[in-house]
Amino acid sequence: MNLKDLSAVLGLSQTTVSRALNGYPEVSEATRQRVVAAAEKHSYRPNTRAKGLATGRSMAIGHVIPVSTQHEMVNPVFGDFIAGAGESYAAAGYDMVLSVVQDSQEERVYRDMFSKGNVDGIVVHAPEMQDPRIALLQGIGMPFAVHGRASDIATPYNWLDINNKSAFQRATDFLLDLGHTRIGLLNGLENMDFAHRRRSGYLEALHNRGISVDPQLMRSGEMTENYGYQAVQQMMELPDSPTAYLVSSMIPAIGIRRALHDAGLVMGRDVSVITHDDDLSYLRNGDDVPLFTATRSSVRDAGRQLADILIGQISDPTKPPQTKLLEAELTVGRSTGPNLRGR
Amino acid sequence: MNLKDLSAVLGLSQTTVSRALNGYPEVSEATRQRVVAAAEKHSYRPNTRAKGLATGRSMAIGHVIPVSTQHEMVNPVFGDFIAGAGESYAAAGYDMVLSVVQDSQEERVYRDMFSKGNVDGIVVHAPEMQDPRIALLQGIGMPFAVHGRASDIATPYNWLDINNKSAFQRATDFLLDLGHTRIGLLNGLENMDFAHRRRSGYLEALHNRGISVDPQLMRSGEMTENYGYQAVQQMMELPDSPTAYLVSSMIPAIGIRRALHDAGLVMGRDVSVITHDDDLSYLRNGDDVPLFTATRSSVRDAGRQLADILIGQISDPTKPPQTKLLEAELTVGRSTGPNLRGR
DNA sequence: GTGAAAGCGCTAACAA
DNA sequence: TTGTTAGCGCTTTCAC
Numbered sequence: 001m002n003l004k005d006l007s008a009v010l011g012l013s014q015t016t017v018s019r020a021l022n023g024y025p026e027v028s029e030a031t032r033q034r035v036v037a038a039a040e041k042h043s044y045r046p047n048t049r050a051k052g053l054a055t056g057r058s059m060a061i062g063h064v065i066p067v068s069t070q071h072e073m074v075n076p077v078f079g080d081f082i083a084g085a086g087e088s089y090a091a092a093g094y095d096m097v098l099s100v101v102q103d104s105q106e107e108r109v110y111r112d113m114f115s116k117g118n119v120d121g122i123v124v125h126a127p128e129m130q131d132p133r134i135a136l137l138q139g140i141g142m143p144f145a146v147h148g149r150a151s152d153i154a155t156p157y158n159w160l161d162i163n164n165k166s167a168f169q170r171a172t173d174f175l176l177d178l179g180h181t182r183i184g185l186l187n188g189l190e191n192m193d194f195a196h197r198r199r200s201g202y203l204e205a206l207h208n209r210g211i212s213v214d215p216q217l218m219r220s221g222e223m224t225e226n227y228g229y230q231a232v233q234q235m236m237e238l239p240d241s242p243t244a245y246l247v248s249s250m251i252p253a254i255g256i257r258r259a260l261h262d263a264g265l266v267m268g269r270d271v272s273v274i275t276h277d278d279d280l281s282y283l284r285n286g287d288d289v290p291l292f293t294a295t296r297s298s299v300r301d302a303g304r305q306l307a308d309i310l311i312g313q314i315s316d317p318t319k320p321p322q323t324k325l326l327e328a329e330l331t332v333g334r335s336t337g338p339n340l341r342g343r
Numbered sequence: 344m345n346l347k348d349l350s351a352v353l354g355l356s357q358t359t360v361s362r363a364l365n366g367y368p369e370v371s372e373a374t375r376q377r378v379v380a381a382a383e384k385h386s387y388r389p390n391t392r393a394k395g396l397a398t399g400r401s402m403a404i405g406h407v408i409p410v411s412t413q414h415e416m417v418n419p420v421f422g423d424f425i426a427g428a429g430e431s432y433a434a435a436g437y438d439m440v441l442s443v444v445q446d447s448q449e450e451r452v453y454r455d456m457f458s459k460g461n462v463d464g465i466v467v468h469a470p471e472m473q474d475p476r477i478a479l480l481q482g483i484g485m486p487f488a489v490h491g492r493a494s495d496i497a498t499p500y501n502w503l504d505i506n507n508k509s510a511f512q513r514a515t516d517f518l519l520d521l522g523h524t525r526i527g528l529l530n531g532l533e534n535m536d537f538a539h540r541r542r543s544g545y546l547e548a549l550h551n552r553g554i555s556v557d558p559q560l561m562r563s564g565e566m567t568e569n570y571g572y573q574a575v576q577q578m579m580e581l582p583d584s585p586t587a588y589l590v591s592s593m594i595p596a597i598g599i600r601r602a603l604h605d606a607g608l609v610m611g612r613d614v615s616v617i618t619h620d621d622d623l624s625y626l627r628n629g630d631d632v633p634l635f636t637a638t639r640s641s642v643r644d645a646g647r648q649l650a651d652i653l654i655g656q657i658s659d660p661t662k663p664p665q666t667k668l669l670e671a672e673l674t675v676g677r678s679t680g681p682n683l684r685g686r
Numbered sequence: 687g688t689g690a691a692a693g694c695g696c697t698a699a700c701a702a
Numbered sequence: 703t704t705g706t707t708a709g710c711g712c713t714t715t716c717a718c
Contacts, residue, residue, distance in 0.1 A: 086443030100429030
């Protein structure tokens with residue numbers, strides 16, 4: 001059933017039916033009722049492509065997921081974020097189109113999306129510090145919003161980020177309050193913006209207490225279990241090994257638990273571990289977390305909010321860029337590890 | 344730059360240019376060269392919507408992700424699978440459109456996708472045993488492929504599945520060979536097809552050895568860390584508690600490790616644990632896995648293969664449905680837990 | 687308040 | 703081998 005058929009059934013012109021369905025004011029209320037009823041009855045759905053061709057809009061938003069040959073891993077948080085964004089899109093009548101892209105191909109993909117006109121806007125994931133994608137999208141005039149931030153980009157743009165710096169600064173402060181001074185940092189890959197910000201939070205907390213920074217205690221890498229295992233094994237061989245660790249994700253923390261266990265130590269008792277796990281908060285179901293975690297209330301909600309920002313931008317392109325900084329929620333589990341103040 | 348502009352530049356008709364670009368045989372090689380060069384030079388990209396309108400195809404494939412209010416969790420494997428599928432789509436010139444859908448809304452969404460005509464085919468995720476979506480899609484004549492299977496559906500359709508039954512049967516056999524007879528099963532939600540198959544593999548292995556089944560040792564639930572923690576805590580209170588566990592995902596295994604630890608036991612030494620972790624194989628980086636895992640070589644590759652099946656179906660609708668059963672790869676880690684044969 | 691007609695950018699019969 | 707024309711399903715002037 002298309003518009004032509006529907007208007008034939010009603011004995012009206014396509015124009016009138018279209019107007020009735022799209023809420024134009026000039027159609028009489030009686031006609032509108034009839035039209036809407038008939039559309040409902042025949043479960044008429046306007047053809048997206050035809051509508052798009054006529055209006056110049058595609059009613060779709062693209063998410064571009066970069067996959068480098070370096071780190072092939074897909075962030076486990078990704079599904080949740082997408083789910084949240086999907087809810088907003090559905091509510092606003094947008095489709096979500098996903099492109100998984102080798103990072104070497106990214107520029108071409110963005111340009112193509114624009115010229116093929118199959119999206120009205122784009123969400124940029126996993127920004128690096130001076131991410132070239134932002135200038136590119138600004139250049140071609142495609143509305144976009146970034147999940148995260150690119151610190152070294154000065155011009156304003158839409159973004160939503162979690163306050164990584166403050167989370168790590170607070171977590172470090174927490175450990176410092178317990179009397180820890182040797183705190184290992186297991187960060188993500190430091191070309192990623194989030195990792196850079198987390199590191200600066202860690203450094204600032206140490207600096208504020210006048211504690212010197214030991215480069216041997218700072219690692220960055222892809223967040224696998226094995227990364228945590230090996231990093232901690234190596235740090236434990238240092239003459240003055242850490243009494244606490246700050247970790248960028250729960251995944252390496254699993255390896256840490258194992259490394260400590262191999263050394264006869266228990267995580268959360270002999271050694272403190274704090275993870276920032278917006279990644280895997282669904283691993284924990286109850287309140288009995290043996291880690292102290294800096295977790296975000298909901299990745300999904302973040303997806304929803306970022307989608308809303310982008311939709312707003314698309315419907316009113318004159319609107320100035322929106323930004324949103326979410327504060328990580330700190331959750332204290334059952335055990336926090338040793339309190340060195342008591343010694 | 345659109346077709347009209349491009350043909351004007353070349354002094355040819357739109358038709359000829361279109362034919363040259365789409366590889367039609369009747370255009371002269373000389374003209375084709377010229378056209379292709381000009382298209383390249385002006386980086387011409389045909390408008391997807393217009394092309395779709397004219398051809399009746401949308402060059403897009405939909406993935407529908409059901410999210411029930413019951414289990415809100417998004418499977419962490421999802422991102423990897425999607426990444427694999429995305430590669431195939433990109434190679435074949437398809438876009439991927441994602442819909443995250445409340446399961447109550449699913450039927451409407453499928454019908455809409457069809458009548459709005461914005462996808463040429465659909466991938467069905469997370470099938471239940473007699474999944475109604477399959478009949479629905481067959482009814483409206485939309486090409487589709489299922490990631491997994493729906494056991495109770497008799498009519499043929501495209502699917503790709505991992506051999507869940509054989510994986511769990513082999514894993515159970517492995518434990519039986521070690522002398523275990525009390526084996527706890529921590530399964531996923533049993534309305535899911537995969538969980539049902541895994542359970543039957545477990546049962547068959549026990550049956551083949553004449554070992555009676557204890558319903559108290561079989562659990563099903565959503566695969567969270569806490570589920571593993573609580574299930575094992577409760578099973579350990581049984582008079583004859585399990586010496587081994589078979590787990591549907593690595594996530595509950597984390598809780599199991601904790602529950603055992605609380606009881607002074609070490610997973611992989613005092614108690615055997617086998618997980619089926621196509622979920623989180625990226626947790627493990629090296630060869631030093633303390634679990635025996637039945638893991639699939641690559642979720643990503645599975646995504647690629649399923650996409651290829653669907654693409655094949657779309658390009659030739661007369662082709663009979665394809666199916667593909669992947670065999671889980673069994674990986675033995677450092678330690679397998681106690682060998683009861685020696686006692 | 688309603689309709690006729692043009693056009694969005696492309697493909698595909700049909701002609702030449 | 704190339705061009706002309708109609709049409710995909712919708713929106714949008716412009717006229718009535």
